[in-house]
Amino acid sequence: MHCNPLPSRAFLFTSTLFVLFGLSTWLDINGVWVQLPLIVNSAPEGWSLPSYLTLAIAVANIGPLILMVLKLIFKQRLDERIFIYIEIIVGLISCALIAQYWNRTTNNRSLAFIILVFLLGTLDCTSTVTYSDYMKRYSHQLLNSLYLGESLTSLLPSLLALIQGVGGEAVCHTVNGTTNLSYPVYSRPRFSVQTYFWILFSIIFVSLLAFLMLEYSQVSKHFRAMHSKQRTCDVNSTYELAPTQLPVLAPTKMSNFTYYVLSSTSYFMCIILFGILPAIGTYTMLPYGQRAYYVSSLLLPLASPLSVGFILLRSIIRLPLILFLLLIGTCLSIYALIVASQSPCPVLHDTVGGAIIVISAYFLAQLIFNYLRLVIGNRVRQEYHKESGLFWLGAISQMGDETANIENQQPAANKQVFDSSKSLQNLGAGDTELLVQFLTQDEADEAMKNLSVGGEVEYQQWYHMPNRKKVSDPLLKLKRIKRALANKTDDGLIPYYRFPVNDQNRYGILVPMTPTIEKIRQKIIEKTGVEVNHCVILLYRNTDDCIGFHKDKTLDLDEDAPIISLSLGCERPYILRDDIFKPTIEQEFKLPHGALLRLGPKTNATYYHSIRQLTKSEELSTDNDLTSPRISLTFRKVLTFKDENDQVYGKGAQYQTLNWPEALNGKHRYDKELELSLLEVIDN
Numbered sequence: 001m002h003c004n005p006l007p008s009r010a011f012l013f014t015s016t017l018f019v020l021f022g023l024s025t026w027l028d029i030n031g032v033w034v035q036l037p038l039i040v041n042s043a044p045e046g047w048s049l050p051s052y053l054t055l056a057i058a059v060a061n062i063g064p065l066i067l068m069v070l071k072l073i074f075k076q077r078l079d080e081r082i083f084i085y086i087e088i089i090v091g092l093i094s095c096a097l098i099a100q101y102w103n104r105t106t107n108n109r110s111l112a113f114i115i116l117v118f119l120l121g122t123l124d125c126t127s128t129v130t131y132s133d134y135m136k137r138y139s140h141q142l143l144n145s146l147y148l149g150e151s152l153t154s155l156l157p158s159l160l161a162l163i164q165g166v167g168g169e170a171v172c173h174t175v176n177g178t179t180n181l182s183y184p185v186y187s188r189p190r191f192s193v194q195t196y197f198w199i200l201f202s203i204i205f206v207s208l209l210a211f212l213m214l215e216y217s218q219v220s221k222h223f224r225a226m227h228s229k230q231r232t233c234d235v236n237s238t239y240e241l242a243p244t245q246l247p248v249l250a251p252t253k254m255s256n257f258t259y260y261v262l263s264s265t266s267y268f269m270c271i272i273l274f275g276i277l278p279a280i281g282t283y284t285m286l287p288y289g290q291r292a293y294y295v296s297s298l299l300l301p302l303a304s305p306l307s308v309g310f311i312l313l314r315s316i317i318r319l320p321l322i323l324f325l326l327l328i329g330t331c332l333s334i335y336a337l338i339v340a341s342q343s344p345c346p347v348l349h350d351t352v353g354g355a356i357i358v359i360s361a362y363f364l365a366q367l368i369f370n371y372l373r374l375v376i377g378n379r380v381r382q383e384y385h386k387e388s389g390l391f392w393l394g395a396i397s398q399m400g401d402e403t404a405n406i407e408n409q410q411p412a413a414n415k416q417v418f419d420s421s422k423s424l425q426n427l428g429a430g431d432t433e434l435l436v437q438f439l440t441q442d443e444a445d446e447a448m449k450n451l452s453v454g455g456e457v458e459y460q461q462w463y464h465m466p467n468r469k470k471v472s473d474p475l476l477k478l479k480r481i482k483r484a485l486a487n488k489t490d491d492g493l494i495p496y497y498r499f500p501v502n503d504q505n506r507y508g509i510l511v512p513m514t515p516t517i518e519k520i521r522q523k524i525i526e527k528t529g530v531e532v533n534h535c536v537i538l539l540y541r542n543t544d545d546c547i548g549f550h551k552d553k554t555l556d557l558d559e560d561a562p563i564i565s566l567s568l569g570c571e572r573p574y575i576l577r578d579d580i581f582k583p584t585i586e587q588e589f590k591l592p593h594g595a596l597l598r599l600g601p602k603t604n605a606t607y608y609h610s611i612r613q614l615t616k617s618e619e620l621s622t623d624n625d626l627t628s629p630r631i632s633l634t635f636r637k638v639l640t641f642k643d644e645n646d647q648v649y650g651k652g653a654q655y656q657t658l659n660w661p662e663a664l665n666g667k668h669r670y671d672k673e674l675e676l677s678l679l680e681v682i683d684n
Contacts, residue, residue, distance in 0.1 A: 014220045015145040017210040018138075022149020023156070024088050024207035025127045028095055028120045029057065030154050031200045034161040038193050042103045043110045046612070052110075053117050060121030061402040064129050068395050076387065080133040081215070087123040087130065088208045092201060094119050099197035125398055132377065132394030138214075139223045140381045144311050147374050151304035156203070158301055164196060165189045254383035258319060262376045263396045265326055269369045270400025272333050277366060280340035284362060287339070287346050288355035296359050303363055307370035315378040322372060329368035332361045373397070418589040420571075427587060428576050428607045431562070431600025436592050438527070438566065439520070444594030447516050448568040451537065451631050456514035457483050459539055460507055465500050479545045482538045485510040485517060486638075493641035493649065495533040499553045504658035517633060520566055524635055528598065530561050532635035540572065540611065540630040549580045549608040552599075555664070556640035556652040563599040567591035568631040576607045591632075 032039075036050060043049045071078050094116050101112050131150075135143050165188075214220045281300075285293040317325075339346040339358055348354025380389045418424050424434040439447065450456050460483055463475035484502065486495040486509055494511055513521060517535055524532055540546070552563055571590040574597065577583035585607075591597060599609070611632075640652035648656050655661040 018145035019149040020210035056118040057121035063122040063126035129394040133391035267400040283340035292355035303366035332365035428603030438596035439594035495638040561637040
């Protein structure tokens with residue numbers, strides 16, 4: 001049978017339909033990820049929300065598993081088009097519901113949003129299998145058009161978010177009449193999260209129309225390959241999406257062994273492409289600077305669309321070359337993995353040359369793996385004798401993706417949120433407690449008034465430790481202002497507590513304690529029996545002020561005594577967790593006005609603690625006036641002292657230094673310009 005090539009206009013029309021059809025694969029889920037900077041501000045989970053979404057999408061791989069079971073049962077009788085209709089239509093409904101209800105909560109949880117994302121994840125994971133299987137019905141030359149559409153599902157949401165203006169930096173505004181009080185003002189997006197998802201809805205609707213036209217258009221029917229004669233016509237056809245002068249290998253029959261090798265290769269590549277490389281991206285790029293990280297964030301999304309361009313030049317390559325390219329991509333990935341393992345100080349860190357090398361390696365690895373995925377798909381479509389070849393190739397690839405998700409999953413923390421309207425005991429390691437109403441309402445109000453800006457304490461702006469790799473960089477301000485205070489002992493010694501950011505060349509120590517703080521100290525000694533003799537007062541000026549996870553340093557402390565904190569003003573969430581990055585236990589409770597927290601020594605040794613920022617939903621839902629500050633007074637029993645000549649005595653006397661000892665990690669540098677600016681802040 002002789003097959004005359006159809007006019008190019010018809011082929012381009014059908015190719016365009018496949019590109020639009022491919023957009024409905026992962027467009028919605030990728031859109032969710034790029035909207036997270038806006039969504040988390042309204043979500044009660046805050047930045048814990050991505051963890052829930054990642055878990056939901058990982059569980060969503062149950063969809064392909066169910067489809068695989070159905071395929072084994074019904075074999076060729078299973079019509080993938082039914083599932084495609086379900087995937088697109090339910091995806092449209094889910095997008096519409098997210099657009100309307102993305103910020104709705106149930107029992108202070110984003111339950112509806114998480115369920116809808118799970119549903120989208122199930123549909124998208126399943127589409128990897130069904131869309132590939134659908135291509136058995138069409139000419140192999142159209143497979144690349146589908147791949148092009150799929151590759152754009154990560155690029156389009158990012159471009160749309162760029163137009164929207166997601167992720168603008170906050171600008172600090174100073175409160176009128178003050179020097180130390182400021183509040184963040186965030187740039188507003190050009191359009192809302194709701195509008196964003198309605199735009200995605202429109203794109204997916206166009207994808208549905210494209211699928212309907214593929215099914216019922218007379219033009220697209222010319223490119224169907226349902227029977228063996230039509231498959232022969234496919235092979236002999238000279239029409240290409242992008243004609244090239246390069247020689248193209250004639251398709252041959254693929255053996256089962258070759259199919260299994262290619263399927264295993266695809267599985268292995270998906271683990272690296274969707275598991276290892278995304279997981280190490282931050283650790284790989286940041287050692288070479290923020291600019292390198294920014295450039296990589298722009299270049300890497302282009303790897304997938306660019307691979308489609310290469311596939312148009314050479315869609316069929318032999319197995320030895322596939323394995324050779326696989327080896328190169330794996331070696332490049334191993335290099336990126338080595339760099340990540342050496343972070344933050346890998347070879348050539350903070351150099352332009354190092355940045356170029358690592359970005360090139362990372363980009364080429366992604367480009368090679370994306371290209372090989374397309375090559376394998378083309379070879380299976382053209383050469384494998386079983387019509388189910390593309391189905392199982394898609395299923396195996398999705399299982400590789402799921403393996404990557406499992407590898408990236410961390411054990412979910414056993415998170416407990418306590419009601420702090422009443423006193424709490426046995427927190428942390430069991431030796432920590434919260435005593436509400438330690439101060440009466442009148443006592444707490446009076447203390448808050450006396451210790452606010454302009455009262456008894458002249459607050460200081462303290463700074464983070466310097467960047468050891470770039471000692472000339474200016475220091476970063478702490479997101480709080482503070483002051484250290486103590487009373488002299490009877491023999492004239494000053495209780496002395498050292499910790500990394502406490503640079504005594506700049507900050508000094510206020511002696512004696514102010515009347516209000518001394519009054520509170522005496523009540524603590526009376527009620528708890530702990531002879532506290534040192535205080536650090538912190539002022540959290542707004543909901544953006546916070547303190548990261550840390551453990552209190554015990555070099556100068558009585559390690560058997562608790563660390564006692566008194567809270568005044570706005571309630572803020574206090575968090576305990578057993579690990580900063582991979583917690584298995586996390587406890588959260590708020591610190592009410594006038595409450596006392598008794599942090600036990602075992603808890604301080606085994607748990608990290610933090611005062612986190614408030615989310616937008618918390619700001620709106622709380623009864624507190626969140627424009628008011630929070631004051632924390634942390635009292636400690638210090639066993640190290642210094643005299644008027646800065647001679648150090650007592651527990652920490654082995655380190656004769658006013659600052660945190662360099663041997664214990666925490667070197668501070670002297671910066672004259674910073675010193676003058678700090679003195680100006682203190683004077684004001």
